Amino acid sequence: MSAKRTPLYGWYGDDFTGSTDTLATLAERGFRALLFLRQPTEAQLAAAGPLDAIGIAGASRAMAPEPIAAELAEIGRFFATRGVGLMHYKCCSTFDSAPDIGSIGAAVAALKPFFPNPLVTILGGQPNLGRFCLFGNLFAAGGDGTVHRIDRHPTMSRHPVTPMAEADLRRHLAAQGLDDVGLVDYRAYADGSVVLAQPPGSPAVLFDVATEADLTAIGGALAASLENGPMLSVGASSVARAFAAGHGKAAVVPPAPEARHRSSGSVLALVGSLSPVTRAQVEAARGYAMLPVDAGRLLADQGYAAALGSAALSKLAQGDVMLVTEQPAGGPAAAGAVAEASGALLAAIIAEARIGRLVVAGGDTSTMAIRALPLWGLSYRGPCVPGAPLCRAHSDDARLDGLDIVLKGGQMGPPGFFNHEART
Numbered sequence: 248m249s250a251k252r253t254p255l256y257g258w259y260g261d262d263f264t265g266s267t268d269t270l271a272t273l274a275e276r277g278f279r280a281l282l283f284l285r286q287p288t289e290a291q292l293a294a295a296g297p298l299d300a301i302g303i304a305g306a307s308r309a310m311a312p313e314p315i316a317a318e319l320a321e322i323g324r325f326f327a328t329r330g331v332g333l334m335h336y337k338c339c340s341t342f343d344s345a346p347d348i349g350s351i352g353a354a355v356a357a358l359k360p361f362f363p364n365p366l367v368t369i370l371g372g373q374p375n376l377g378r379f380c381l382f383g384n385l386f387a388a389g390g391d392g393t394v395h396r397i398d399r400h401p402t403m404s405r406h407p408v409t410p411m412a413e414a415d416l417r418r419h420l421a422a423q424g425l426d427d428v429g430l431v432d433y434r435a436y437a438d439g440s441v442v443l444a445q446p447p448g449s450p451a452v453l454f455d456v457a458t459e460a461d462l463t464a465i466g467g468a469l470a471a472s473l474e475n476g477p478m479l480s481v482g483a484s485s486v487a488r489a490f491a492a493g494h495g496k497a498a499v500v501p502p503a504p505e506a507r508h509r510s511s512g513s514v515l516a517l518v519g520s521l522s523p524v525t526r527a528q529v530e531a532a533r534g535y536a537m538l539p540v541d542a543g544r545l546l547a548d549q550g551y552a553a554a555l556g557s558a559a560l561s562k563l564a565q566g567d568v569m570l571v572t573e574q575p576a577g578g579p580a581a582a583g584a585v586a587e588a589s590g591a592l593l594a595a596i597i598a599e600a601r602i603g604r605l606v607v608a609g610g611d612t613s614t615m616a617i618r619a620l621p622l623w624g625l626s627y628r629g630p631c632v633p634g635a636p637l638c639r640a641h642s643d644d645a646r647l648d649g650l651d652i653v654l655k656g657g658q659m660g661p662p663g664f665f666n667h668e669a670r671t
Contacts, residue, residue, distance in 0.1 A: 256280075256300040256490060257331035259307075259322050259358075261338050261349060262610040263617050264635065264656040265483065266304035267625060269337050271636035272487040273300045274627035276496040281641075282625045284617060286325055291623050294641075301329065304625075306614045308339065309408070309583050312346075312353035319357035327361040332473050333480060333490055334362050339610070340378040340483035340634075341387050341397060341658075342371075342416060343409040344423065351481060352423030355451065362479040366445045366472050369428065370465065370482035370489060371416050372456030376634050376659075378483065380455045383430045384414045390524040390658070402522055402658065416453055425450050433457045436464040443468040456485055466493030484634075512603025514567040514670055515559070515596065519589055519612025521574060522657030528608075532665035535569040536562035542572055542585045545592065552588070556595045563600050569665070572612075586611040590619030597647070604651040606669045613654040622647060631668050634659040 256273065260266025266282055273280040280300040283291065287303075303322060307315045326334050336354050338344065344351050359367060371380030377388025385397040398404055398414045413419045417428045429452040435441050441464045445452050454465055462485055470493035472478060480486045491497075518529055538558055544551040555570070562568045570592070572585065586609070593616045597605070607613040624641035628651065631637045635655040642648045653669060660668060 254298045254301050254329065255332045256335065256487070257326040257329065257333070258300070258302045258335035258337050258487070259319070259326075260302065260304045261308035261336070261354070262306060263304045263613040264610050264654045264659075265337055265339055266302055267636055267638055267654050268634045269335070269484045269487050270302055270625065270638070271627050271630070272484045273491065275498045275630075276491040277499055278491070278496065280627065282638075284622055284624060286321065287623070295624065301326070301331070304614070304617075306611075306618070307354060308344070308349040309586075309611055309614070311348060312350045315350060315353040316357045319354055323358045323361035327477065332477055333469070333486075334358060334477065335486045335490075336479065336481045337486070338481060338483065339656075340373045340376050340485075341400075341403045341411065342385060342419060343403055343406050343411050344419075345409045346423050349409055350423045351420060352425045355425060355479065355481060358479050362477040364472065364476040364478035366443055366475070366478055367451035368443065368465075368469065368478070368480045368482075368486075369416070369420070369451050369453045370456055370462075370480065370485045371453055372461075373483040373485040373488070374456065374459055374462075375488075376483070378485075379457050380416065380453075381457055382432050382455065383417050383453055385416055386414075390527065402524070407521065420451075420453075428453050431455065433461060436461050440464050441468050443472050451481070459488070462489040463492040465489045466491070469493050512601055513563045514604045514606060515563060515593075515600070515602045516567070516569040516606040516608070516665060516669065517589060517593055517612060517616055518569060518571045518608045519586060519616075520609030520657035521572070522609075524660070525608050525655075525657045526574075527662055528660060528664045529569070529571055531662050532569060535567045535665065536565070538562070538568065538570050540570050540572045540589070540592075542588075545588045546584055552592050552595075556592060556599075559596045560599055563596075563602060567670070583611060583615075586615035587619075590615035590617075594619040601646065602650070604653070604669070606653045606655065606665070608655045608657065610656050613656075617652070617654065620647065625652065631671070632660040632664060
């Protein structure tokens with residue numbers, strides 16, 4: 248690693264699930280990386296030891312522009328003070344966002360003043376997760392592997408909070424304040440290299456990503472551009488994959504399976520995602536005590552939450568337990584409030600139970616649930632499924648320090664996820 252800047256890489260995730268994917272991407276390529284759950288204290292940084300990459304898991308995906316600006320001004324200042332070379336604003340690989348919630352444009356406006364390199368890069372795909380960007384248009388695989396243009400995707404076009412109605416990412420981002428974004432399409436990588444340049448008047452440049460080889464070409468140019476000063480980059484964990492490739496870092500052999508086996512204790516799964524992919528995984532799950540969660544009652548009735556917690560504690564003494572938010576019968580309840588209430592329920596259960604592994608499914612649910620626990624960081628323990636690694640919790644609470652945690656987005660994992668990968 249360069250002695251010029253330590254750490255060389257910083258990332259802020261717009262939710263917790265995506266933040267752990269970037270953590271895994273960097274750790275698997277030999278970078279010393281740790282994901283903090285809030286802006287770390289000096290004591291926590293000292294406890295983490297020397298790091299090549301520092302991450303902070305956030306919740307901007309569910310925020311309005313004003314809170315995004317306030318939070319990311321502090322985040323930008325923190326990373327700039329640490330001397331970070333590449334600042335990665337980690338958004339969802341499907342870029343689901345809107346002018347009034349989760350605005351990527353608001354995030355760029357808040358972070359850019361702290362990173363003087365004139366180049367702002369946006370990487371538009373992540374092939375290992377089935378995300379592809381061609382001529383600026385985003386495509387994503389569905390649960391059955393079929394690739395859809397994002398505005399026709401069976402789930403993302405109907406997202407309950409930020410439905411994707413525009414596939415051209417330049418148009419999508421223009422609605423969020425990033426006008427005149429330039430484009431480098433995939434044909435520029437034909438010879439395996441690309442020269443990064445920002446057209447005059449463009450606030451950022453979008454790069455097609457169709458194959459892993461595209462990321463290698465972009466990564467070389469990113470490394471060269473960093474000579475011009477600290478730089479802001481936007482995208483999924485493909486940014487980390489490109490950065491690593493540009494520094495000659497390939498994925499290392501993962502730990503042996505026995506090194507990843509969970510410690511003794513039951514699995515506690517909290518499922519907040521309403522994605523068809525996750526719901527199919529729940530239907531296929533076997534051997535869990537299933538506890539349905541009525542979102543409306545959870546918000547309105549403290550006695551209901553207490554009863555759920557007691558039932559979960561009783562069942563955990565006998566085996567694995569899954570708390571599953573029910574599909575709303577009428578209009579959906581406020582997603583953020585439900586996620587926060589689910590986090591409070593989880594915190595109450597974990598305060599009394601000793602478990603072997605915690606699995607949370609759903610982006611907003613993961614963010615609020617983990618924030619409700621007395622943890623300060625996550626490190627990478629091993630692979631689980633693409634986009635959802637196995638992590639180790641860091642806490643000042645000895646009961647929680649070292650706990651296995653998997654945070655899974657709604658679209659991630661095979662049909663048998665809860666039977667196999669979640670329990671390995």
